[in-house]
Amino acid sequence: MDLNEYQRETRVTDRVPGRDGNAILVPLLGLASETASLLSQHKKWLRDGPAHRLYAKQVAEELGDILWYTANVADKFELDLDSVARDNLAKTRDRFPATDGSSRLTAPYLFDAAYAESERFPSQFVAKVAPAVGSDGVERTSLMIDGESVGDPLRDNAYEDDGFRFHDVLHLAHLAMLGWSPAMRRLLRRKRKSDPAVDEVEDGARARVIDEGIVAFVFDYARRHDWLEGVNSIDYELLRSLRSVTAGLEVGVRSAAEWEIAILTGYAIWRPIRARGFGTIAVDIEARSMRLVTD
Numbered sequence: 001m002d003l004n005e006y007q008r009e010t011r012v013t014d015r016v017p018g019r020d021g022n023a024i025l026v027p028l029l030g031l032a033s034e035t036a037s038l039l040s041q042h043k044k045w046l047r048d049g050p051a052h053r054l055y056a057k058q059v060a061e062e063l064g065d066i067l068w069y070t071a072n073v074a075d076k077f078e079l080d081l082d083s084v085a086r087d088n089l090a091k092t093r094d095r096f097p098a099t100d101g102s103s104r105l106t107a108p109y110l111f112d113a114a115y116a117e118s119e120r121f122p123s124q125f126v127a128k129v130a131p132a133v134g135s136d137g138v139e140r141t142s143l144m145i146d147g148e149s150v151g152d153p154l155r156d157n158a159y160e161d162d163g164f165r166f167h168d169v170l171h172l173a174h175l176a177m178l179g180w181s182p183a184m185r186r187l188l189r190r191k192r193k194s195d196p197a198v199d200e201v202e203d204g205a206r207a208r209v210i211d212e213g214i215v216a217f218v219f220d221y222a223r224r225h226d227w228l229e230g231v232n233s234i235d236y237e238l239l240r241s242l243r244s245v246t247a248g249l250e251v252g253v254r255s256a257a258e259w260e261i262a263i264l265t266g267y268a269i270w271r272p273i274r275a276r277g278f279g280t281i282a283v284d285i286e287a288r289s290m291r292l293v294t295d
Contacts, residue, residue: 002082003071003081003082003085004080004081004082006067006071006081007071007074007075007080007081007082010068010071010072010075011075013068014072014075019076019077019078023076024073024076024077027069027072027073027076028069028073030065030068030069030072031066031069031070031073034062034065034066034069035066037062037065038059038062038063038066041055041058041059041062042059093255094243094255094256094257095236095239095255095256095257096257097257097261104255104257105258105288106253106254106255106258107253108253109179109286110179110285110286111179111180111202111250111251112190112192115192115194115195116194118190119190119191119192119193119194120190121175121179121184121185121188121190121285122146122188122285123284123285123286124282124283124284124285124286125145125146125283126145126146126280126281126282126283126293127143127144127145127168127172127280127281127283128143128144128145128278128279128280128281129141129142129143129166129168129169129273129278129279129280129281130142130144130278131277131278132153134153138155140153140154140155140165141153141154141155141165141166141277142154143168143187145188150168150187150188151168151187154166154167154168162223163270163274164219166270166273166274167215167216167219167270168184169266169269169270169273169279169281170215170218170219170266170267170270171183171184171211171215172184172266172281172283172290173262173263173265173266173267173269173290174211174214174215174262174266175283175285176262176265176283176284176285176288176289176290177258177261177262177265177266177288177290178251178254178258178259178262179251179285179288180211180249180250180251180254181211182202182203182204182207182208182210182211183208183211183212183215185203186203186208191203201249202249202250207249210245210246210249213245214242214245214246217238217241218238218242218263221234221235221238222263222267227267227270227271227274228263228264228267228268228271229271231264232264233260234259234260234263234264236256239256239259239260240256242256242259243255243256243259265290266290269281269290269291269292272292273292279292279293280292280293281293
């Protein structure tokens with residue numbers, strides 16, 4: 001029996017047909033009560049152990065009731081249960097990495113693989129973050145890639161020292177783990193000017209603003225969560241927001257799970273660099289890796 005057939009069959013035993021307030025409320029309350037019954041069965045198993053001989057049978061019965069109410073709720077909202085299930089699988093596959101050992105890395109692997117070398121990111125490089133003193137005597141942070149200075153030395157641009165001057169590390173994480181960073185592409189002078197449309201849309205000012213905005217947005221989230229120290233999961237709403245704001249760009253193919261890895265990887269390196277004030281990072285875009293090198 002497929003889900004749509006099951007959904008049609010549930011209509012035969014629907015005691016409150018229709019789509020008014022009560023007709024919708026009854027199956028919603030049914031879902032809540034049957035879920036509570038399932039929890040009650042598990043409580044009995046925890047308490048009684050093997051003595052609760054009908055545990056598996058009771059669980060199956062409660063799950064069946066939950067399935068009936070789920071189908072009924074879908075019916076009341078004129079939803080196709082098969083489509084609901086299919087969309088849910090797509091969502092969970094996007095949100096979580098596979099647990100069966102299979103790879104779910106999205107393609108294309110490298111967005112600039114078809115371009116000339118001068119328009120491609122270097123596949124491997126070493127980035128060095130170091131303190132730098134400006135002409136005004138104020139300490140800043142500089143970034144060097146393979147021994148060459150990249151961009152201007154940065155300050156926090158804030159009333160308190162929060163380490164934002166090291167945020168290029170987070171752009172490097174976007175590059176290493178997602179193969180994408182319009183901000184770094186501009187700094188490295190690797191814009192794809194041979195394709196005017198790509199140069200304007202993917203490598204242009206708007207894409208750079210999105211890249212910078214994501215770093216600032218996630219930075220605030222990280223600040224409120226102890227800079228992600230000991231954190232191994234990012235709130236799905238934040239990940240969904242990142243997927244939404246990048247939907248029209250090439251990086252839009254990257255999954256929520258891949259964004260989560262990029263964020264956690266970036267902050268795992270950002271934290272010790274912030275603590276020390278300097279650090280060296282080895283980046284391998286083809287291997288999707290980024291690691292802190294001992295200085």
